[in-house]
Amino acid sequence: MLTDWLYRICIPLQRTVLRLFADWKVNGLENVPPMGAIIIIANHQSNFDPPLLSASIPRRVYFLAKASLFMGHAITWFLSSYGAFPVNRESADIRAYRWVVRQLRYGKPVVLFPEGTRSRGGMTRAKPGIAQIALQSQAAILPVGIVGTHRLGTWMRVFNPTGKITVNIGPVFSVPPIEGRPSRELLESISDMIMQRVAMQLPDEIRGVYNEEAIKNAARRGAGESV
Template structure:
């Protein structure tokens, strides 16, 4: 499984170097060890691979269960390090899998929005906060730009118009909440996470988390 993950990343790095203007920054902010939750905006199906070639640690992903419906995709996703999650309800199997990875000092990638946003950030779902509150993992915000072109026209990511950036922010932690977490508190914690991501993005990508509009 690790071999397949690294092989895919090798091929993706070559593809980006040959055909795209790819820029990554802030990689020095990645903790070299310990449990880590990577949170990122989500504009394209290629975002996981962009994170994988930027963050020099083995990554694990929670991925929408719809992507696992065909045999070929299922085999690929499991081999790459993904686990299916139902985004429309509390998926305890996915939560258990994610927490287990974190307790093994692994890196778990989560896209709080739960859906591809096609260019502007949308309101986050509450599942990310649930996992964070179940662990002591550090949170690492990451912002991706340029991959939205892939969803509209794959050729647009290539030079001379194709530029993709991946910006890694400073790690942080959320306050630990004792007892039952109300929906209001959940939304407040989500705001903290999403604003950390939004601060790394150009204003046009921030969508509902455009701080200048508040």
């Protein structure tokens, strides 16, 4: 298919660009399952993150991209060929949710950025939708920490990524199934647990709300409220 041909050209080209212009390093490649569904969870610092992960993960990956990027037939075709699907970030996008679950059922790796938008100053709290996807799909979860892309603001930096860029891939894990309909509190707790695995792949200064001190402070506040 033409879309497969485009992807096979783009990814080696992206890897070549990264090797030429950036100090690019990928740690933990041995943690990537060679086959089967994977939910790849990562922090989100830049528009460069999706193509970076496409180049760093040794499997064809699929991901969500904000709907406003899909402008015109040519760009829409290119993004779709690259593995992207539009998501409306202003509301719960059931169509995008179903697309993710469907790709996982097909045994494909799907990249998700649970923060919902870029967080250059440190990780922000995840949206609870990631927990729902993990519970429904029961797919393996691969935590990935991205360091150094906060300086690369626009998609055009795909052609000129500079500086030190590191991708840390942690061990896979899974969320055990639960009976009945999960409460919002449970979904938020599971989402936080998933993101803490991502934070473990990052230096403390960009863990944001998931650094150890922030977690301890949140626990203290929770204990105070329950008294």
